[in-house]
C-alpha cells in the first residue's frame with residue numbers, strides 16, 4: 390500500500406507540475422488542434438501530453454499501482470478487482486483551456502477501497518497546487534511556499550455558490566431557485582472544490598454529469614481540509630470504482646464547517 394504522508398503529496402505535486410509544464414507548451418502555441426472524442430467532449434494535444442507525463446512518472450515510482458486515466462479507460466472487468474489505484478484527469482476543464490481563461494487543472498488521486506484518500510490539483514496558469522491526504526492535512530502551494538488550508542471563515546449571511554462555467558443544467562437552475570438568496574460564481578474545472586477548501590465559497594451543487602476522474606483528487610483535498618462531498622440523493626459520501634458506469638451521481642460539495650453554520 391502507498392504510505393500517506395507529506396512526501397507522497399510533494400511527489401504527486403511535482404508530477405502534476407511537470408504535467409502542467411507539458412500543458413503550457415501547447416497553451417503557448419498560437420494554434421492547436423482540437424478533436425472530439427466519442428462522447429463529443431473535446432481533447433487536445435495538451436490532454437494527451439499531460440497524460441503521458443503522469444502515467445510515465447507514476448508507473449516508474451509506483452510500479453505495482455495501476456493507473457486509470459480519462460485518456461486511457463480500462464475495462465470494468467479488470468478494474469473492479471483493484472483495491473488501490475491512481476485515478477487521473479490529465480486536463481480537467483478542456484473547454485476552459487480552449488477558451489484560454491486559465492480555469493483548468495491537472496488532477497491526480499489515490500483511491501483505496503473506493504475512497505479518494507489522497508489528491509493533488511494543480512492549476513498551471515494560476516500557479517496554484519492544492520494537496521490533501523487523509524490523516525495528513527490539506528495544503529496550498531504557491532511559488533514553492535506551502536501553507537496549511539485552515540478555514541476559519543466567519544458565517545456568511547449570503548452563501549457563495551460555485552457552479553460550472555461551461556456545463557449548465559435545468560436541474561441546477563431549479564435547485565438554485567429553491568436556495569434563496571445567494572451569490573453565484575461560475576468557475577471551470579475542479580477548482581470549484583478547491584475554492585471550498587480555501588473558504589472562498591460555501592457550496593458546490595453538481596446536478597449534472599461528471600466522471601469519477603473529474604472529482605477524485607479535489608474531493609481528497611476538500612475532505613482533508615474538513616469539507617464534504619456527498620451524493621445529492623442519499624447524502625452518502627461520493628465513492629469510486631463501485632460500478633461499471635464511470636459517471637458520478639449528482640453530488641453536493643460543502644466547505645469546512647458548512648454543516649455547523
Ligand SMILES: Nc1ncnc2c1ncn2[C@@H]1O[C@H](COP(=O)(O)O)[C@@H](OP(=O)(O)O)[C@H]1O
Pocket residue numbers: 430459478480481482483484552553554555556576577578579598599600603
Ligand atoms: N455530459 C457530460 N458527461 C460527462 N461528463 C461531463 C459532461 N458534461 C461535463 N462533464 C464533465 O465536466 C468536466 C468539466 O467540469 P466543469 O463543467 O465543472 O468545468 C469535464 O471534464 P474535462 O474537461 O476533463 O472533459 C467533463 O468530464
Ligand SMILES: [Mg+2]
Pocket residue numbers: 459478480481482602603
Ligand atoms: Mg475532467
